[in-house]
Amino acid sequence: MWGLLTRMTFKVGMEKGSGLVRPVSATKLVGRYLAHQEGLPGLPVPALQQTCDRYLAVLEPIVETEKLNLTRELVTDFQKAGGVGERLQKSLEKRACGAENWLSDWWVQTAYLDYRLPVVIHSSPGVVLPRLEFSDKRGQLRHAAKMIAGVLDFKTLIDNETLPVEHLGRRPLCMNQYYQLLSSCRVPGLHRDSVVNHAKSSTPSTHITVAHNFQFFTLDVYNSDGTPLSVDHLHHQLEQICNSSPQTNKEPVGILTSQHRNVWGKVYLDLIKDQTNKESVQAIQRSIFTLCLDSMSPHASGEMYQSRAAQQMLHGGGSHLNSGNRWFDKTLQFILGEDGMCGLIYEHAPAEGPPIVALIDHVIEYTRKSDMAHSPTVPLPVPHRLCFNITPDIKRDIEQAKHDLNTMVQDLDLAVLVFKHFGKNIPKFFKMSPDAFIQIGLQLAYYRLYQKSCSTYESASLRMFRLGRTDTIRSASVDSSNFTKAFDDPGKKNTEKVALLERAIKAHRSYTDMAIQGQAIDRHLLGLKLQALEDQVSIPEIFTDPSYAVAMNFKISTSQVPAKSDCVMCFGPVVPDGYAVCYNPKDQHINLAVSSFNTCPETDTARMVQAVEKALLDMRTLLESTPKAKL
Known part of the structure; x- marks a missing residue:
């Protein structure tokens, strides 16, 4: 179950006071990154009684009284x-005393590397950026060259350890994740995956x-003196690649990476038995990042285009x-598509x-710069085609991967809503x-569709702490339940509904504040459960209790991903009968991506999108029509 939560991205933007994450100027200092990291506090272990009390409070709106x-x-x-x-609490506290972060290794292993469903849809998020103003190969390659240069410009900040430190209020945040983004890759295993990172290697x-x-x-992006290739030179190299790779009947080896992890782990071992294949795979794994130059997608316009783009990014x-x-x-x-x-x-x-998102914002700003003067013509190494020797067995594996991926694609019902009525302003x-x-608003939308509350996940940042990743903000509360039940009750006055809304917001x-301070319940409960496994004691009954299964069955999984750019992130649901909702609130509008599975008869993305839109509008109308709320 914990692996199902990994597609969630944590929330950095807290609207309270000066809580927004903001970059501050940084001076280039030798070892600055290490010194910054060592100055961060370790992740706390919450008090046992506190977590138990809050766990029961979380269950109240989603579990029947008898079971509770x-x-x-x-x-x-x-x-x-x-x-x-x-006893488990004491063991966990002891672990915390001897580790940089008592959770991080456990979390990466349990939530990601042990997770065996395909990374496509089930784990990896996609990001849709604003459509670009070109519709041909030349425009595609020119912009692609700028994007490469923008990433390399960001990489320079990482390599020189001059990346501005982010803050939440006055608290500096862990910057470790920035140093894991480039030159890294997941490697499949038979039962557990691993991650390789070549950014800090000797070569x-x-x-x-x-x-x-x-x-x-493979495209070398640096000159012999260590400087990045110019946009002109990158453009020239991309033209060479496209001229060298016409549409053919080449086997799509990359589609193997979309498979179930155990299946891909076995195929991977067969694939790299061939030395040529092994060298090609390793070249991809070592590369700084991958650029996908896509062919034209089926024509779409308006919000249908946004939804089609989200599908292209995700799968x-x-x-x-x-x-x-x-x-x-x-x-x-x-x-980057040709369209x-x-x-x-x-x-x-x-x-x-x-x-x-920070990398994306940097790249977008970089690409908006006017083109530089044409670079002088110099000899450049020819980009190297990666060759694969496809045996009959590997060909069958590719055909099976095609079939399985197409089944997943057909099952995913994904739509983007650009909510234009208002944004953060209201x-x-x-x-x-x-x-x-x-x-x-999401709680109200779900209640209207199903006449009940459900376990809801919103990711929260633990980056106040060294090597911090995420914890869970539980959006379904007694107060949110009271509000959703009262909203459409004609016997309730508007002033009472506003009061209930205010309590739910509070x-x-x-x-949220509790979660970012390391005091939420989910990662603590996970730690206690994993500690039991490590101590080789029986799993406590609270983890085999049906109420725990209900609490962990997130029928709404959400994430706020605020960005400077007008983008939206998307991901798949974490349970078969659930919804995934990701949103980027702008000043005057909100970008939302909603997904569910077609094979589930109880979920319907279009209905959920309509319900969310109506809920937000009705909440605004309630506030605007209630005199007290205007003050």
Whole structure:
């Protein structure tokens, strides 16, 4: 179950006071990154009774009374003096004393590397960027060259350790994830994957991978003196790649990376038995990042275009379109279509969303610079085509991967809503957190569709702490449940509904603050459960209790990913009968991506999108029509 949560990106933007993450100027100092990291506090282990009490509070709106009474008995027994909970707590506190971060290794292993469903849809998020103003190969390659140069410019900040430190309020944040983004790749295993990172190796990577027409090339992006190639030179090299890779019947080897991890792990071992194949795979793994030059996608306009673009970023559209033009294990894959469709997909194990978004914002700003003067013509090494020897067995594996991916693509119901009625401006006018306002809107939308509350996940940043990743903001609360039940009740006055909304917003803000301080319940409960496994004791009953299964069954999985650019992130649901919702709130509008599975008869993306839009509008109308709310 914990692996199902990995597609969530954590929230960096907290609207309270000066809580927004903001960069501050940094001076280039030798060892600055290490000194900064050592100055960060370690992740705390919350008090056992605190977590138990908050766990019961979380269950109240989503678990039936009879089952909850049984759970209360189990929790009381779990936390009693001298009991199993207290013993596990002491072991966990001991672990925390001897580790940089008591959770991080466990989390990466449990949530990512042990996770066996395909990374496509089930784990890796996609990002849709604004459509670009070109519609031919020349425009595609020119912009691609600028994007490469923009990434290399950002890489210079990382390599020189001059990346501005981000802050939450006055608290500096862990910057470790930025140093995991480039020159890294996931490697499949038979039962557990691994991640390789060549950024800090003795021979750091100097090339990127370019995918075009299902063929892969390595492109050296640095001159012999260590300076990056100019945009002109990069453009010239990309032209060579495209001229060398016409549409053919080449086998789409990259589609193998979309398979179930155990299947791909076995195929991977067969693939790299051949030395040529092994060298080609290693070249992709070592590369700084991958650039996917896609063919034209089916025509779409308006919001249908946004939804089509989201599908292209998340899975490539299927084997008949661009899914074979990917290496899904690669940490960063920038995607640029010949029709101006633009974005990326990233493998989640090394990093969360905010560092990705920061890189994207930097690249977009870089590409907006006017073109430099033409560079002098100099001899450049010819980009190297990566060759694969395809045996009959590997060919059968590719055909099976095509079939399985197409099944996944057909099952995913993904839509983008550009909510144009208002943005952050309306909640702020009523002195409410925009994030909390949207989250309560999601609760109202779900309640209207299903007449009940459900376990809801919103990711929160733990980057105040060294090597911090995420914890869970639980958006479904007693207060949100009281509000959603009352909203459409004609017997309730508007002033009462506004009061309930204010309490729900306050409860969400309180849980958010608690989560980013390392005091939420989910990672602590995970730690206690894993500690039991490590101590080789029986799993406590609270983890086999049906209420725990309900709490972990996130039928709404969400993430706020604020960005300077007008982009939206998207990902697949974490449970078969659930929804995934990612949103980027701008001042005057909100970009939302919603997904569910077609095979589930209970979910419907279009209905959910309509319900979310109506909920947000109705909440605004309630506030505007209630005199007290205008003050």
